[in-house]
Amino acid sequence: MSWTYRIFAAVRACERRGAVNSFYLLLIGGFASLAVLSWMLWSMGKTAPSSDRTAGGLMVYCAAGQRLVVEKIAADYKREYGEDIQIQAGGSQSLLAQIEISKTGDIFLSADDKFTKLARQKGLVEETIPVATQKPVIAVLRGNPKHITKIQDLLRDDVKTALGNPDQSAIGDMTRTLMRKSGIWEALERRVTESGVFQATVNEAANSVKLKASDAAIVWDNTLYQYPDLEAVETPELNAGLAHVTLAVLKCSQRPTSALKFARYLTAADKGLLVFKKHGFDVADGDTWAEAPEIVFFCGSVNRRAVEPIIDAFQKREGVRVITSYDGCGTLTGKMRGLIKDGSPGFPDTYMACDVFYLQNVADLFQEAVNVSDTDIVIAVAKGNPKNIKTLQDLTKPNIRLAVGQAEKCTIGALTQKMLEAEKLSRHVQDNVVTETISSAALVPAVVTGSADAALAYATDTMAEADKIDTIRIDIPSSKAVQPFSIARSSKHKELSRRLYQEVTRSKDHFQTAGFHWRLDEPAKNTTTKTVAGVQGTTSKEKPSAADSKSSIQGSQP
Secondary structure, X not given: OOHHHHHHHHHHHHHHHOOOOHHHHHHHHHHHHHHHXXXXXXXXXXXXXXXXXXXXXXXXXXXXXXXXXXXHHHHHHHHHHOOOEXXXXXXXXXXXXXXHXXXXXXXXXXXXXXXXXXXXXXXXXXXXXXXXXXXXXXXXXXXXXXXXXXXXXXXXXXOOEEEEOOXXXXXXXXXXXXXXXXOOHHHHHHHHHHHOEEEOOHHHHHHHHHOOXXXXXXXXXXXXXXXXXXXXXXXXXXXXXXXXXXXXXXXXXXXXXXXXXXXXXXXXXXXXXXXXHHOOOEEOOOOOOOOOOEXXXXXXXXXHHHHHHHHHHHHHHHOOEEEEEEXXXXXXXXXXXXXXXXXXXXXXXXXXXXXXXXXXXXXXXXXXXXXXXXXXXXXXXXXXXXXXXXXXXXXXXXXXXXXXXXXXXXXXXXXXXXXXXXXXXXXXXXXXXXXXXXXXXXXXXXXXXOOOOEEEEXXXXXXXXXXOEEEEEOOOOXXXXXXXXXXXXXXXXXXXXXXXXXXXXXOHHHXXXXXXXXXXXXXXXXXXXXXXXXXXXXXXXXXXXOOOHHHOOOOOOO
């Protein structure tokens, strides 16, 4: 017998015996009602679905204009991989406010990368991937019964216009920006306030015309794909408003690897972007889909200490594999040429050279590069400097055993040769060379083991043996190596490679700990400043620029 039944039974018994007055009856009845209400709430709590979004699948905040497309992609994804995708649709600005307040969700798909940039500035975003572009147009009923041909027609007394709310939707914000430039925003805003209507989303604005509640609306060009009864009127003022639809993985995601997998699917050229294209979007150049993609990364030996922990973290977060080859850059570029000649697989998707010299040797195979860091060339000597070596000139003294890199195999060898030739010391120093290594990594060990008295090496390579060697700085302009990062023109995973680059740009501490000078903060004198994936970087002037910005390392990242 339940305890609620006992209470009611007790009340009935008291009534029969006349043992309680009305006050106690009310009191007992109140307790009984409270008990019943508590039981109902407890029962609802047991049967109600969990509020944990993770249990129900990934959460995607999606701009209203992309909702139908994303629903189709999500259905395809669930059919292939069994993952539920929850979609919260709305105006981009409203969605951003929800994300900022709730700090929940996995992906934000905005209609304009302006809001992705705002999300990044607010610290809400981790990775970003371009999806498509769109532009605003005037939507009217098919046949254009009001004969609207220019933007000023929206100010006519006989035209009722629907606009997206500038404080909620991307289309509204874009409209306000463009109309302010045209000098008619105040008049248009007043006209819409008096006789038209502001809508929360682009779809609501289009529906207003479809239902004949409005004569015109400013919407995205691809929105009309959903509305066969409407047609577009283009104007010069609106054509200037190109917007980039951008996907962002949120920092608050509890399942970033799963979120990134779906993000790759949605933005893959042969998966999600096909659906966007069918719905009238001008899509980005996406990667080829692979459930667990692999990219090949050729990396000059000098970068290894800084790059290895970055690669490890990137692989774990993305759920991908980075096949990394560390070696002398002469060896690496020779291997690249051999792969091209033979038509063999394995050509790198990305390349981070020890110096721009060896990237220039394969410039035709790579896109525009960004100079990430630099390091000095120094003279490494045994602890205490027993041979009293102080300058490059001292390396010409008798009985000095010198280790250098092979000019044909590694960057340090090529730079050493150029430096000594510039100082007119090449022939004299060569007489003292006892070891020529094919990688910079072998130079310092030659001094540590006593097989050489000195080595011309990278400063970064000396740090691990600082207790066994001393370093002598070489104060001349040519004693520096600059490390560029670039993406192969042939790569099928350019966006994944760009995200690897983004991870590098967020890893300043790794490079500085390894002894590098960070170049992304301070553009060098021989470089031009570029904005790459949202980070200000530098590009060597000697390096040919990419032919197509859509396929460069810069891409269309916010």
